[in-house]
Amino acid sequence: GESVGLHLPTLSVQEGDNSIINCAYSNSASDYFIWYKQESGKGPQFIIDIRSNMDKRQGQRVTVLLNKTVKHLSLQIAATQPGDSAVYFCAEKRRNTPLVFGKGTRLSVIA
Amino acid sequence: EAGVTQSPTHLIKTRGQQATLRCSPISGHTSVYWYQQALGLGLQFLLWYDEGEERNRGNFPPRFSGRQFPNYSSELNVNALELEDSALYLCASSARGGLGGNEQYFGPGTRLTVT
Numbered sequence: 001g002e003s004v005g006l007h008l009p010t011l012s013v014q015e016g017d018n019s020i021i022n023c024a025y026s027n028s029a030s031d032y033f034i035w036y037k038q039e040s041g042k043g044p045q046f047i048i049d050i051r052s053n054m055d056k057r058q059g060q061r062v063t064v065l066l067n068k069t070v071k072h073l074s075l076q077i078a079a080t081q082p083g084d085s086a087v088y089f090c091a092e093k094r095r096n097t098p099l100v101f102g103k104g105t106r107l108s109v110i111a
Numbered sequence: 112e113a114g115v116t117q118s119p120t121h122l123i124k125t126r127g128q129q130a131t132l133r134c135s136p137i138s139g140h141t142s143v144y145w146y147q148q149a150l151g152l153g154l155q156f157l158l159w160y161d162e163g164e165e166r167n168r169g170n171f172p173p174r175f176s177g178r179q180f181p182n183y184s185s186e187l188n189v190n191a192l193e194l195e196d197s198a199l200y201l202c203a204s205s206a207r208g209g210l211g212g213n214e215q216y217f218g219p220g221t222r223l224t225v226t
Contacts (some may be wrong), residue, residue, distance in 0.1 A: 034214070043115070043201050043217030044154070069119060098167050099215060100218060103153040 012108045019077040021105045023090035026071060030092040034062060034099065035075045039086045047075070048090075077107075085109045113138065119203050123224045124192050132187040132221045136204030142166075143185040144215060145177060145207070149198040157200075160185055192225045199223075212215035 013019045025033070031052040036044035050057045050064045050073075057064050063076040073090050087106050091099040116135045124130050136143050143165035145157040156169040174190040183204075189196055199222050203215040 036217075041219075043203075043219050046214050046216065049214065067114070091154075098156045098159050100156070101146075102153040 003094075009103070010106045010108070012110055013080050013110050015080060015082060017080055019075075019080045019084065019107055021088050021090075021107065023075075023079060024071060024075040025073060025092045027092065027094065028068070028071065029094050032093040033064070033066060033073050033082050033094060034091045034093070035062075035073075036089045036091065036101075037084075037086045038089065038104070040051075044057055076078045080107075080109050082109045082111055115202055115204050115216050116222050117200075117218040119221060120219070121222045121224070123226065125226055126194060128192050128225075129190045130192060130196075130223055132189075132202075132223070133184065134187070134202030134204075134218060136202075136218055140204035140206050140216075141183055142205045143179055143183065144203040145185070145187050146201045146203070147171075147198045148201055148220070149195075151182045154201065156178050158187065168220055189223070194225050197225045198222060 034049040035047040037047050039046045042048045048062050049065050050066050055066050061078045065074045077084055085108055086103040089101050089104045091101045093099050115137055118133045122130055134143055142161040144159050146154040147157055148154050156173055157175060158177050159167040163179050177185055177187040179185045199220040201217050201220045202215045205215045
């Protein structure tokens with residue numbers, strides 16, 4: 001079936017290091033991908049998105065890479081800070097369908 | 112600008128009862144989405160409303176229902192509550208439904224506990 005999943009359920013990084021969170025998707029018809037950050041007790045917060053006609057998009061300290069050949073999505077966080085500690089979800093979307101979320105990766109930043 | 116708001120924050124019900132959860136979207140947003148997030152799991156899509164109409168429904172039984180009002184706010188109703196319905200229920204809104212590229216903004220959620 002169609003699915004969006006994550007390679008690593010937990011990730012621990014040292015403060016100041018770069019973080020890379022990975023996500024695999026199975027539906028090649030997906031044309032839009034989003035990364036969300038969810039802190040404890042809060043709803044998911046939009047981080048960055050990318051359309052399928054792009055392979056890279058940069059934001060403030062974050063970069064999303066899309067590899068359509070292997071159906072892989074990654075979120076890179078530069079100079080990881082304690083405030084980056086959260087659960088990160090990738091989500092995929094096809095036209096006229098709702099978002100499909102992966103299970104999430106917990107990022108722990110070690111001070 | 113106010114974000115997506117949900118009420119109540121917490122809701123405790125007993126098995127067999129009915130629960131009503133409410134959501135107010137960001138001003139100007141016409142689409143509202145409901146998700147269930149069980150403890151330690153990802154978000155499972157429940158319902159999508161746009162312009163007052165139900166546009167899509169996730170793989171949930173009919174006792175999960177909802178509606179969208181003319182002011183675009185929405186209710187999620189869960190009838191005949193079961194213990195496994197205990198979860199965080201998240202509402203999100205977007206400017207236009209059904210089109211790729213529309214950011215969904217989430218509310219803080221309603222924590223439903225069924226005892």
